[in-house]
Amino acid sequence: MRNVVLAAVAGAFLAPAMPALAHSHNAINSVVRLNNLDYGGSSQGDRFSWDLDARVGTYDHRLLFRTEGEQIRGQTDKAEIQLFYNRPISEFWDVNVGWRRDFFRTNRNYGAFGFSGIAPYFFEVEATAYVSEEGVLSGRLESSTDLLIARSIFNDNGPGLYLKPAIEINASAGNDRELEIRRGLTDMDLSLQLRYEFTPQIAPYVQVGWERQLGETANLARANGERISNSYAVIGIRSMF
Amino acid sequence: MTSPLSRRDSLKLAAAAGMAGVVTAFPGRQSFANAHRVQDLAVEATRITVDGTQTNALTIGGTVPGPVLRWREGEEVVIRVTNRLSEPTSIHWHGLLLAGVMDGAPGFNGYEAIQPGQTYTYRFQLRQAGTYWYHSHSAAQEQAGMYGAIVIEPARPEPVRVTRDYVVLLSDHSPEAPDAIFRNLRNREGYYNRGQRTFLDFMRDVRRDGWSATMADRKAWGEMRMDPTDLADVTGYSFLVNGRGPQDNKTFLFTPGERVRLRFINGSAMSMYDVAIPDLRMTVISADGLPVIPVPVDEFRIGVGETYDVVVNPTEARAFTIMSEPLDRSGYARATLAPREGMEAAIPPRRPRTVLTMADMGMAHGGMAMGGSAMAGMDHSGMAMGGSAMAGMNHGGMPMSGSGTGPAAANPHAGHVMPGAPAQAAADPHAGHAMPSATAMADPNNPLGWEQAGTPEGKRALRYADLRSTRARPNAPQPSRDIILRLTGQMGRYSWSLNDRRFGMEEGIRVREGDRIRIRFMNETMMAHPMHLHGMFMEMENGAGDRLPYKHVVLVRPGAEASVLLTADEVGDWPFHCHLLYHMEAGMMTRFIVEPARVASAG
Numbered sequence: 001m002r003n004v005v006l007a008a009v010a011g012a013f014l015a016p017a018m019p020a021l022a023h024s025h026n027a028i029n030s031v032v033r034l035n036n037l038d039y040g041g042s043s044q045g046d047r048f049s050w051d052l053d054a055r056v057g058t059y060d061h062r063l064l065f066r067t068e069g070e071q072i073r074g075q076t077d078k079a080e081i082q083l084f085y086n087r088p089i090s091e092f093w094d095v096n097v098g099w100r101r102d103f104f105r106t107n108r109n110y111g112a113f114g115f116s117g118i119a120p121y122f123f124e125v126e127a128t129a130y131v132s133e134e135g136v137l138s139g140r141l142e143s144s145t146d147l148l149i150a151r152s153i154f155n156d157n158g159p160g161l162y163l164k165p166a167i168e169i170n171a172s173a174g175n176d177r178e179l180e181i182r183r184g185l186t187d188m189d190l191s192l193q194l195r196y197e198f199t200p201q202i203a204p205y206v207q208v209g210w211e212r213q214l215g216e217t218a219n220l221a222r223a224n225g226e227r228i229s230n231s232y233a234v235i236g237i238r239s240m241f
Numbered sequence: 242m243t244s245p246l247s248r249r250d251s252l253k254l255a256a257a258a259g260m261a262g263v264v265t266a267f268p269g270r271q272s273f274a275n276a277h278r279v280q281d282l283a284v285e286a287t288r289i290t291v292d293g294t295q296t297n298a299l300t301i302g303g304t305v306p307g308p309v310l311r312w313r314e315g316e317e318v319v320i321r322v323t324n325r326l327s328e329p330t331s332i333h334w335h336g337l338l339l340a341g342v343m344d345g346a347p348g349f350n351g352y353e354a355i356q357p358g359q360t361y362t363y364r365f366q367l368r369q370a371g372t373y374w375y376h377s378h379s380a381a382q383e384q385a386g387m388y389g390a391i392v393i394e395p396a397r398p399e400p401v402r403v404t405r406d407y408v409v410l411l412s413d414h415s416p417e418a419p420d421a422i423f424r425n426l427r428n429r430e431g432y433y434n435r436g437q438r439t440f441l442d443f444m445r446d447v448r449r450d451g452w453s454a455t456m457a458d459r460k461a462w463g464e465m466r467m468d469p470t471d472l473a474d475v476t477g478y479s480f481l482v483n484g485r486g487p488q489d490n491k492t493f494l495f496t497p498g499e500r501v502r503l504r505f506i507n508g509s510a511m512s513m514y515d516v517a518i519p520d521l522r523m524t525v526i527s528a529d530g531l532p533v534i535p536v537p538v539d540e541f542r543i544g545v546g547e548t549y550d551v552v553v554n555p556t557e558a559r560a561f562t563i564m565s566e567p568l569d570r571s572g573y574a575r576a577t578l579a580p581r582e583g584m585e586a587a588i589p590p591r592r593p594r595t596v597l598t599m600a601d602m603g604m605a606h607g608g609m610a611m612g613g614s615a616m617a618g619m620d621h622s623g624m625a626m627g628g629s630a631m632a633g634m635n636h637g638g639m640p641m642s643g644s645g646t647g648p649a650a651a652n653p654h655a656g657h658v659m660p661g662a663p664a665q666a667a668a669d670p671h672a673g674h675a676m677p678s679a680t681a682m683a684d685p686n687n688p689l690g691w692e693q694a695g696t697p698e699g700k701r702a703l704r705y706a707d708l709r710s711t712r713a714r715p716n717a718p719q720p721s722r723d724i725i726l727r728l729t730g731q732m733g734r735y736s737w738s739l740n741d742r743r744f745g746m747e748e749g750i751r752v753r754e755g756d757r758i759r760i761r762f763m764n765e766t767m768m769a770h771p772m773h774l775h776g777m778f779m780e781m782e783n784g785a786g787d788r789l790p791y792k793h794v795v796l797v798r799p800g801a802e803a804s805v806l807l808t809a810d811e812v813g814d815w816p817f818h819c820h821l822l823y824h825m826e827a828g829m830m831t832r833f834i835v836e837p838a839r840v841a842s843a844g
Contacts (some may be wrong), residue, residue: 001441001488019527029427031424031427031428059736059828078646091731091733092466118733120463120464120465120466121463121464121466123467148437148438148439148440149441150439151436152437157435157477158429160437160439163440170517183696200425200432238430
């Protein structure tokens with residue numbers, strides 16, 4: 001299963017990309033975006049989280065790498081990496097094909113397929129379906145938007161003060177005993193970030209959020225004596241380079 | 242003194258060589274014993290000082306801008322350009338009629354970039370007079386300072402007599418490296434936009450225009466995923482006159498009563514300006530190098546790559562400020578006309594920055610070209626359904642308007658001096674839709690629409706329709722066909738294209754030598770694009786009858802249509818592109834291929 005997925009990703013990226021790279025007006029571009037790097041308190045203890053992505057490619061073909069995770073009270077609660085081949089399919093939408101690997105609660109590989117882009121009203125949307133190496137189908141929907149509250153306040157000529165509401169919902173079509181996931185909606189994360197961009201490279205923020213397990217997954221956690229929700233308040237920095 | 246080859250023969254030869262991809266006849270490799278002028282120019286990296294701040298620059302001839310090249314019509318010039326950079330370079334002679342291999346655009350007409358350490362010898366005969374300029378056509382080097390003015394004196398005495406003659410070269414200079422700017426544009430939409438509308442603006446608009454009008458406006462832009470404050474992709478520029486910043490205050494001297502010719506050249510990478518000299522009327526005498534019937538104006542808008550020659554006649558012994566404000570009002574270029582060095586006049590109040598409207602999104606476009614009937618039936622919610630739906634609608638409808646109907650609708654400056662509300666409403670059946678109110682539109686402090694230059698009341702701005710060539714051509718043949726060139730792009734990805742194809746993915750435009758054609762620009766984006774054709778002048782269909790002005794750059798306003806005629810009498814494969822540097826970099830370029838009427842035999 002793993003080999004099949006990797007071969008598909010490699011083939012999809014390499015074959016069509018080659019002719020495009022030959023032309024200077026399609027020069028390769030790259031960017032690393034640190035979307036979240038923050039630390040603070042939560043109802044389950046101190047919390048550290050990260051979300052970083054890197055992309056490299058031409059207008060038509062890109063390779064995307066993303067890693068995100070969180071630690072609560074020094075215990076890694078979630079850590080994953082994803083590698084996608086990304087290609088535009090319309091003015092506002094891209095298709096993503098690739099691979100995800102979870103490191104917690106157990107090591108797990110997934111094949112991934114999804115769409116990302118900008119929905120009307122400037123909502124950034126990412127919808128991805130995953131098939132785990134255990135054969136379980138799951139899905140994730142993420143959306144956020146940046147509301148510009150005020151232009152540069154400190155005369156720094158930066159973009160200004162943003163409010164960013166964000167939502168992430170996960171669902172599973174089957175049970176995964178090791179991951180303690182049951183069929184149905186599994187968990188969600190709501191957050192609100194207030195960010196000041198001195199420059200796009202230096203953008204500190206404060207963020208509050210609420211994570212909760214849902215449905216049968218939540219019932220299972222409750223039965224195991226675990227807490228099913230966690231609210232947090234953190235400070236962090238966003239950057240791109 | 243004549244060359245062994247006639248001009249026309251050498252042209253064909255060069256073009257044939259270029260097309261075959263074989264270097265057989267570089268006129269530049271001939272001996273230049275019979276040239277009238279030989280000029281050496283070195284391209285090198287250095288540092289320059291603008292308003293007391295040092296930045297990196299690439300220079301031609303050691304300065305920014307490069308030296309003014311003063312030539313005479315009819316003479317043959319030889320320019321030896323030596324590349325002292327560590328990367329390839331090139332120099333393109335913007336607006337000059339010459340053999341393709343001398344044009345200086347790498348990858349076209351058999352011309353290849355000048356490699357580090359190499360010298361390339363340009364050699365061509367000057368077939369025209371007027372104000373032109375030169376710049377690098379490699380990567381984004383032009384942005385770093387590689388540009389300069391060309392002044393060609395006419396072979397016969399000028400009908401316009403002046404005592405003083407100055408070049409006023411406008412440019413935008415950034416402390417950032419051009420590659421970094423391009424990367425930022427690609428990596429984040431609106432990276433440089435410091436004028437985006439905020440929640441506070443929303444509250445202000447609600448107070449001013451009411452809740453429902455403001456919501457309707459935000460809804461329309463939100464549905465389209467477009468930003469009405471996107472007037473210039475790049476900010477952070479210093480705006481220069483002849484390489485001098487606003488504090489440096491470049492001064493042009495005059496004695497009261499003298500007639501002064503100012504040759505305005507917009508050598509900027511990305512910035513277009515509204516140019517005015519408060520208290521001094523200007524008479525526009527030429528556009529893009531070639532003479533027009535004089536037009537008195539108070540101000541003009543100049544697109545990237547355009548040139549305008551104006552004559553002023555200051556009679557008082559006082560200073561006048563030459564004020565050039567970029568469309569996003571992120572600064573200004575300033576120079577002074579004064580009887581003595583060191584004098585200065587007041588800086589006029591800075592003009593407000595306009596906000597784009599639905600008309601700039603192509604709503605006016607459909608209505609104007611199709612008489613409104615096809616669109617009248619559509620409601621607004623349908624129109625604002627998003628980029629792809631709109632694009633489909635536009636080209637579906639456009640070709641229907643047929644030949645000959647273009648000119649009336651083609652004037653990209655149509656609204657310049659119009660008082661806003663009534664003019665736009667008349668031109669655009671959909672104008673009122675998402676706009677707050679008619680009163681807001683007429684408010685000089687809250688200008689709406691790309692056209693709105695903030696022209697003071699009672700002052701007159703140049704319109705494209707004012708430009709009339711001094712040369713009447715009553716018997717100009719009708720075009721045999723129309724070529725549609727849709728100006729397209731995806732702002733979010735910073736992908737710019739022509740007919741939805743980026744350069745390298747496109748097929749080019751192919752015509753035969755001697756063909757008379759019409760090119761119809763249809764701007765489907767919300768930015769203005771200065772479209773530049775190498776090698777030939779375009780006759781802009783601006784309603785001037787048999788006096789269509791010759792242009793090498795035609796500024797096509799957002800969402801609008803414009804058209805030009807041309808006789809394809811210069812064989813070669815010529816670059817045809819948007820002169821906004823990073824739009825060209827992103828792919829907004831194509832080949833304009835003029836095939837010889839009879840293909841020259843290879844032997």
